[in-house]
Amino acid sequence: MKEKYVVFDFETTGFSAQKNEIIQIGAVKYDENDVEIARFNQLVKNQRSxxxxxxxxxxxxxPADLLNQPTIEEILPKFLAFIKDHLLVAHNAPFDVSFLYQAIIDCALSGVEAFRVYDTLTESKRLLTMSSYALENFKSVLGMEELRSHDALNDCLITAKLYQYLQKIEYSEELAFAKEADQLDLFGEMTDEITVELRRELHLPITKALVYYHQDEQRRWHRLEVVGIHIERTYSTGASLTIRLYDGEKVAIHSDFLKEMQKANFVNQMEED
Incomplete structure (x- = not known):
């Protein structure tokens, strides 16, 4: 079933979510019929890189373009309100999602909803044959050569067109598959049990208890035990997870970030960064 979605993209000062930061946020919101209904485009002042x-x-x-721009603390709540209750779409989503989670931690925001993310990079590799799956290489395929790459808003428009193209292919495949089966069950039983196999798949410690760290409004770190993990979507690099904590809270997180939290020096490293 088609749903509302927001295509988003970040420009950043580098590749590390912990050491670098977001300097441009672009996002375009669409309804269930792929009609654009709103845009979000904002430069962000760099503070630590x-x-x-x-x-x-x-x-x-x-650098001069960012001097008088608002900080991520000012912008992030507005962006989270913009994407609320929507499917998120991005190209190489693990990269952008890792920066989004890090920004939430840095801004000490709580009560943020779990994100549902569709990665056009992973899905294009599954559904298409290309010599390169870099986003700029899809511009000619999609008839969008006039747009400059590596501008957050432009990249959103290209990704949106790619997402819509992939959805048409996927819908055609689902129809063909449905004709061959009386009942379609793609995902099986939903579970959040932390098995040894799941730990290995996500590259998490096999024997010790898994933990999740978050900061309160005073930026003090709190350590909670993870008692359940559900894989929402897998990518070529990691997976989007919903984890259940000992107190019953559920949190959306990327598998790579959860893996980082298992390191003994995680809090010290975060405070240094």
């Missing part, structure tokens, strides 16, 4: 000449060459964003 530099905009290198390489990043400026790639994105067109100069």
């Amino acid at each position: 530099y905009v290198s000449s390489e990043i400026t060459k790639l994105t067109g964003i100069r």
Whole structure:
């Protein structure tokens, strides 16, 4: 069934969500019929990292462009309100989602809803044959050569068109499959049991208890035991998870970030960064 969705993209100062930061947020909201209904486009002032000449060459964003822009603490609540209750769509989603989670932690925000994410990179590799799956290589296929790549809003428009294209292919495949089966069960029984097999699949410690850290409003770290894990979607790099904590709370998190939290020096590293 088709649903409302938001295509989003971040431009950042580098590749590490812990050491680098978001400098541009782009997002476009669509209804169930793929009709655009709203846009979100905002530069973000950098606070803990530099905009290198390489990043400026790639994105067109100069350090001077960010001096008078709002900080992530000012922008993030507005962005979270914009995407609330929508499926999120991104190309190479684990990258953008890791920066989103890190920003939520840095801003000490609580009560954020679990995200549902569709990765057009993973799905295009599954459904299409291309020499390269970089987003800019889809522009000619989608008739969008005029848009400059590595601009957050432009990349959203390209990703949206790619998502709509992939959905048409996937719908056609589902129809063909449904004709061959009386009942379609793609996912099987839902479970959040933490098995040895699941730990191995997510590269988590096999024997010790799994933990989740979060900061309160005073930026003090709290450690909670993870008692359940459900894989929402797998990617070429990791997976989107919903974890159940000892107190019953459920949290959305990327598997790579959960893996990082199992390290003995996680809190110290976060405070240093």
